[in-house]
Amino acid sequence: MFKHLLVAVDGSPLSDTAYRKAIALAQPLQASITAVQVVAHYDVMRLQTAMLRETRERYMQEAYRQAEAYLSTIAQDAAAAGVSCDTACVTGDHIFQAIIDAAESRQCDLIVMASHGRRGVQALLIGSETHKVLTHTAIPVLVYR
Known part of the structure; x- marks a missing residue:
């Protein structure tokens, strides 16, 4: 069965549910998990000005700070569950x-x-990272809604 689960998170309430369910799945399997949050590059239409440089650096620092705090919570919840x-x-x-x-x-x-469950035109316009993962990987994907 599964021994190492990658849990992709974004800090949303739906993501909270997914990581908690992943921990619950990992327990009886005696599997480990890796929680990953992706921070998108700061890019304002690829403008390269001195003023944007400081803003970019602050954005990345704050994004990483928030991600690390969120990931720390996940690690604590997993440890409490023995995962x-x-x-x-x-x-x-x-x-x-x-x-x-x-x-x-x-x-x-x-x-x-x-999955945020977007459908119809909204799904077409916004796209879905979950859908892209599903269609671009050979690794099995478990999607929570």
């Missing part, structure tokens, strides 16, 4: 690819993530 948990905050232009790369590099055998 081994690593965490990683990664940066990428394409969130779905960063999730897949993280799962592959850590040799995870299941990706767990939430």
Whole structure:
């Protein structure tokens, strides 16, 4: 069965549910989890001005600070449940690819993530990182809604 689950999180309430369910799944399997949050690069239409440089650096620092705090909560919840948990905050232009790369590099055998359940035109316009992960990886994906 599954031995190493990658849990992709974004800090949303739905993501909270997904990581808690991943911990509950990992317990009886005696599996470990790696919680990963992807921070998108700060990019304002690729403008390269001195004023944007400081803003970019502050954005990345704050985004990583918030991600690390959130990932720490997940690690604590996993430890309380007796589940081994690593965490990683990664940066990428394409969130779905960063999730897949993280799962592959850590040799995870299941990706767990939430879906925000967008449908119809909204799904077409906004797209779905979950859908992109599903269609671009050979690793099994468990989606919570």
